[in-house]
Amino acid sequence: MATAPIAAETLRFVRRSRQRDLWFATLALVILFAACLTLFGLIADLVIRGAPHIDRDFFTSYPSRRPADAGILSAWVGTVVVMAVTAVIAIPLGVAAGVYLEEYARRSLFTDIIEINIANLAAVPSIIYGLLALGLFVYGAGFGSTILTAGVTLALLILPVIIVATREALRSLPREMREGAFALGADRWQVVSMFLLPAARPGIMTGVIVGLSRAIGETAPLITIGALTFIAFLPPPPFTPEFPWISLDWLWSPFTVLPIQMFNWVSRPQPAFHELAAAAGVVLLALTLVMNGLAIYIRYRDRARRVLG
Amino acid sequence: MSAETAAPAGDLPAIRLDAPRAAALGAIARKEAPALKARVENLSFWYGDKQALFDISMPIHERRVTALIGPSGCGKSTLLRCFNRMHDLYPGNRYAGRIVLEPEGIDIIAPKTDPMIPRLRIGMVFQKPNPFPKSIYENVAAGLRIRGVRNRAILDEQVEKSLRRAALWEEVKDRLHASAYDLSGGQQQRLCIARALAPEPELLLLDEPTSALDPIATAHIEALIDELRENYTIVIVTHNMQQAARVSQYTAFLHLGKLIEFGPTEEVFTRPRKSMTQDYITGRFG
Ligand SMILES: Nc1ncnc2c1ncn2[C@@H]1O[C@H](COP(=O)(O)OP(=O)(O)OP(=O)(O)O)[C@@H](O)[C@H]1O
Ligand SMILES: [Mg+2]
Numbered sequence: 001m002a003t004a005p006i007a008a009e010t011l012r013f014v015r016r017s018r019q020r021d022l023w024f025a026t027l028a029l030v031i032l033f034a035a036c037l038t039l040f041g042l043i044a045d046l047v048i049r050g051a052p053h054i055d056r057d058f059f060t061s062y063p064s065r066r067p068a069d070a071g072i073l074s075a076w077v078g079t080v081v082v083m084a085v086t087a088v089i090a091i092p093l094g095v096a097a098g099v100y101l102e103e104y105a106r107r108s109l110f111t112d113i114i115e116i117n118i119a120n121l122a123a124v125p126s127i128i129y130g131l132l133a134l135g136l137f138v139y140g141a142g143f144g145s146t147i148l149t150a151g152v153t154l155a156l157l158i159l160p161v162i163i164v165a166t167r168e169a170l171r172s173l174p175r176e177m178r179e180g181a182f183a184l185g186a187d188r189w190q191v192v193s194m195f196l197l198p199a200a201r202p203g204i205m206t207g208v209i210v211g212l213s214r215a216i217g218e219t220a221p222l223i224t225i226g227a228l229t230f231i232a233f234l235p236p237p238p239f240t241p242e243f244p245w246i247s248l249d250w251l252w253s254p255f256t257v258l259p260i261q262m263f264n265w266v267s268r269p270q271p272a273f274h275e276l277a278a279a280a281g282v283v284l285l286a287l288t289l290v291m292n293g294l295a296i297y298i299r300y301r302d303r304a305r306r307v308l309g
Numbered sequence: 310m311s312a313e314t315a316a317p318a319g320d321l322p323a324i325r326l327d328a329p330r331a332a333a334l335g336a337i338a339r340k341e342a343p344a345l346k347a348r349v350e351n352l353s354f355w356y357g358d359k360q361a362l363f364d365i366s367m368p369i370h371e372r373r374v375t376a377l378i379g380p381s382g383c384g385k386s387t388l389l390r391c392f393n394r395m396h397d398l399y400p401g402n403r404y405a406g407r408i409v410l411e412p413e414g415i416d417i418i419a420p421k422t423d424p425m426i427p428r429l430r431i432g433m434v435f436q437k438p439n440p441f442p443k444s445i446y447e448n449v450a451a452g453l454r455i456r457g458v459r460n461r462a463i464l465d466e467q468v469e470k471s472l473r474r475a476a477l478w479e480e481v482k483d484r485l486h487a488s489a490y491d492l493s494g495g496q497q498q499r500l501c502i503a504r505a506l507a508p509e510p511e512l513l514l515l516d517e518p519t520s521a522l523d524p525i526a527t528a529h530i531e532a533l534i535d536e537l538r539e540n541y542t543i544v545i546v547t548h549n550m551q552q553a554a555r556v557s558q559y560t561a562f563l564h565l566g567k568l569i570e571f572g573p574t575e576e577v578f579t580r581p582r583k584s585m586t587q588d589y590i591t592g593r594f595g
Contacts, residue, residue: 185429
């Protein structure tokens with residue numbers, strides 16, 4: 001059976017298209033490769049310079065004028081404590097706001113304005129939050145330059161991220177789930193707490209961790225509110241030997257955090273301190289990676305379990 | 310008002326374990342004609358500006374199956390979803406007319422009626438199985454938990470009873486705590502039926518419950534509907550004429566949002582009064 005040959009014009013057209021695809025794919029690959037390589041190089045450099053300094057003493061020593069004695073005790077404790085305050089404030093507020101906007105509020109001019117505001121807040125430079133906190137919390141509320149102020153400031157900073165993540169997680173749930181729950185006679189609170197939030201949890205957790213990862217590296221707003229750069233003591237312990245056994249005095253303690261400690265060391269002339277900064281950077285990076293790993297694990301586990309709440 | 314709905318304050322009204330069965334036995338003993346469970350009176354409905362239902366009036370007989378049939382887009386689901394105020398979940402929807410729920414005579418769609426009242430008394434099974442991402446057990450128990458039941462023994466008993474009624478118990482009794490998503494489509498639909506049955510609703514709404522199922526699962530569910538009729542009032546939407554003829558005692562034929570014909574299924578199918586019904590049933594359009 002004779003078949004007509006494919007027109008030369010068609011062949012040429014196809015060849016040209018294929019070539020264009022090839023060009024684009026090659027270019028994209030090269031750029032991607034360059035970007036990855038640069039990132040990898042930066043991390044490798046940090047680890048090579050910093051890793052030798054990371055030992056037990058590094059975690060258990062206060063900063064010091066002598067590089068050999070200096071450690072990050074006050075910095076990592078500060079980071080952990082400030083992050084805890086941030087999380088305790090930002091998670092419930094952010095999730096509650098997201099639930100309200102997505103499930104309770106009727107669409108109106110009011111909610112539209114709030115929505116635009118939240119979207120813009122997420123893009124406000126972090127130092128602006130620092131300035132706001134300086135006026136509002138440090139002086140206005142009289143909190144001073146304390147762990148409490150730092151936690152509240154960073155909580156404000158990441159609130160939009162958590163609100164948006166909560167809303168998106170809720171919005172992506174199938175409407176059949178809502179209808180099924182309402183059809184059983186549930187009130188709105190039951191629909192949210194028994195069905196929607198458990199199902200939205202992986203998405204919300206991802207948002208929370210993205211937010212906290214952002215907060216953990218923030219430096220500018222904390223310097224603005226008056227974080228110390230050299231601190232050789234720990235906040236008072238949260239537990240006391242006598243009644244009522246817990247104390248919130250630590251909230252009112254001055255503090256420093258890892259990125260500020262790094263900043264301090266980098267700005268000194270001695271190269272030994274620069275290596276310490278790299279070591280602190282490795283610790284900070286590891287913390288961030290652990291948090292991201294946690295987010296991935298939670299998402300994976302919830303998807304695998306398919307029994308939520 | 311019947312005795313079982315006049316529960317003491319604090320008790321949740323919609324849990325009336327075995328009350329429908331007792332009422333059914335009483336009625337049968339007294340040889341009463343089927344009472345009305347609900348009356349649809351001059352019901353119109355709008356999705357925003359678009360009117361989807363036009364002045365529909367029909368009775369829903371107690372402990373009988375009423376089938377809603379008609380071509381795609383004629384408003385069957387829309388009508389069904391009026392009974393439990395599902396349309397309230399989306400803004401811009403509007404009802405007119407009344408749906409009176411007996412025996413109290415409350416108007417389901419009146420704005421002053423809290424939508425939770427019909428929803429606590431009326432169960433619904435959706436066209437597409439929509440189990441919650443929870444265990445099989447928790448899916449069935451959900452309606453009871455919503456009503457504040459915490460007693461483990463009551464929950465266990467109702468879960469088993471509902472799963473048995475939905476003809477699913479034997480298949481899942483050994484894995485009640487596995488995810489509902491691990492069930493097949495047909496099993497999921499039976500699970501949704503069990504979920505709707507667990508709180509013992511007075512009225513059961515089924516929106517094409519077998520459209521996603523194979524013939525065997527369909528036969529299962531049709532047999533189930535026939536059994537449920539002893540205790541429950543059922544309104545079922547179906548595209549399948551044989552199914553409507555098999556399972557229902559009353560049939561309503563809708564077309565373009567209007568009720569064309571309503572009557573005992575036998576009459577609608579053997580001697581319809583409207584030629585349009587005749588044409589649809591015999592497959593000449595739709
Ligand atoms: N959310 C909605 N907004 C606007 N119009 C809608 C909406 N849902 C349904 N409609 C319209 O209302 C009419 C009735 O729809 P409905 O879903 O009740 O039909 P149906 O009889 O259930 O059809 P099917 O057999 O295909 O399920 C259709 O014209 C449909 O396009
Ligand atoms: Mg439909």
